[in-house]
Amino acid sequence: MRRMGWVCAVLLVVLVGTSLERAGDLGAADPAGASVPASAHDSFTVTRAMTMNDPTRHRGTIARQLRTYIEHTPSGATISILSFYLSSSITWPALRAAYQRGVHVRAVLYGGPAGTPMAGVSSEGVKLAELIRQGRDHGRRGSWVVWTRRTARGVDATGTVMHAKVWQFSRVGRTRKVTMIGSYNNGDPPDARAYSAMVTLTDPRLYADAQSMFVAAAKDRRDGRNPQRRFSGDGWDLYYFPSTPITPENDPVLERLQSIPGNADTRMVISMYSMQGRRGAWLARRLAAMVERGAHLTLVVGPDVSGSVVRTLGRAGATLEDGCWRTGRKRSPYAYTHDKEMTATWVADGVRHHAAWIGSDDWGNGSGGSQSDQATIGLYSTWAYQRLTRLLAPQIAHEPDRLGRCDPL
Structure with missing residues (x-):
C-alpha cells in the first residue's frame, strides 16, 4: 500500500516496552459479587x-458521546x-x-511489530494498561489490555495493523448490550483533522x-485459514x-455492489479515505460500469485514493x-475524510430500498484494508440511509473541488 495515513505515524514511533499486560484471565468470568447493580437511580437509556x-x-x-456512555456504565458492567x-x-x-468505580475495562489495541505498548500513539492506552496493572497488584481482576503484534486475527505481514474500531x-x-462500530480513531489528533463516523445499536x-x-x-493469533x-x-x-486472501469472489464490498442495480433508479454516495491496489481497481470498475448504465455516484476522494481509481x-x-482540504490552521493544516462510508438507494x-454502510474497511487489498483487522x-433502513446522507453532506458541499493531494499527518 502506497500510503497508510495514521499507520505511517504508528510505524515511526518509538515502541515502549513497559507496562504490558497480556491478560492472563481472558476467558475468566467476572469475580464473585461483581454483578451489575440495579442502578434504579440511573434512568439514562441508549437508542x-x-x-x-x-x-x-x-x-x-x-469522543463526547463515548464519554457519556462511559459515565453511565455502572459498577460491575464491562466495556x-x-x-x-x-x-x-x-x-x-x-x-x-x-475503572476506579468498579467497571471492567477490556481493550485490544495495536501494538506495532513487537506487540508492545505504544506511548507515542496510544498514549491513553498506555495509561489504561498501567492503571489496570496497579489494580491487579491489589487483587483487582476482570480488566486487561492486549497489545496486538501487527494484526490480531490475521497474518502478521509488514504494515498490517489491528485497525477495527468497535x-x-x-x-x-438502563440499556444492555450496546455496540458502536465505525471509522473513528479515538484520539485528539483525529478529532482535530478527520471526518469519521460511528453507529450505535x-x-x-x-x-x-x-x-x-x-x-x-x-x-x-491467526483465526483460521481465512x-x-x-x-x-x-x-x-x-x-x-x-x-487472506481477498478476491473478487469473496469481497463483501463487490458482492454489495453487484447486488445493487446499475441503472438510473440507483443513487450512491461514498466517502472513502483509501481506495487502491488490485481490490480498489476491481471495485472502481464495477462502480464505473454502474455509472455508465445510468446510476448516479458521488465519491468524496480521500487522501489515499489512487489516481487510477479517480481516472x-x-x-x-x-x-x-x-x-482533503486546507484549513488555514497552523497545527492542523488539513481536514480530510477518514470515512469508509457508503449510502445507496x-x-x-x-x-425502493435504502441502505448505509459504516466501518473501518478501506477499499484496498493491502495492509490498510483487507489484510488488517x-x-x-x-444497515438496511430508511433511517440509516437518511442519517448518513445528512452527515456526509458537509463534505460534499465543500468547495473548491481541486482533488489535490495532501498529507493528512
Missing part, C-alpha cells in the same frame, strides 16, 4: 444513533474496546473513573457476534477482516468531490 466527527465545525462529537489506538483527552478521564458496553444506564445478536470477534482478537467472518441479523449484516470513475461520469421488484456493518 440507535449515528454520529460524525466534523473537524471543521463539531470536533470531538464522538470492551477494539481500537487502533486510544489517545483522547476527552474519553480518558471517564475511562479512568469508570466499542461495546454490557450496560449503559442495541441489538443483542449484534452484541454477541461482535463480542465473539473481540474474544478472538484478544488471543492475538479469518474473514460474516454475520447478519434483523436489518443488518456485518463483516470482519482480515481476509476510472471520472471517465465513467461519477461526481468527484475533494476529500435503488429500486428492485418495484420497491476491520469491521464494517451494513
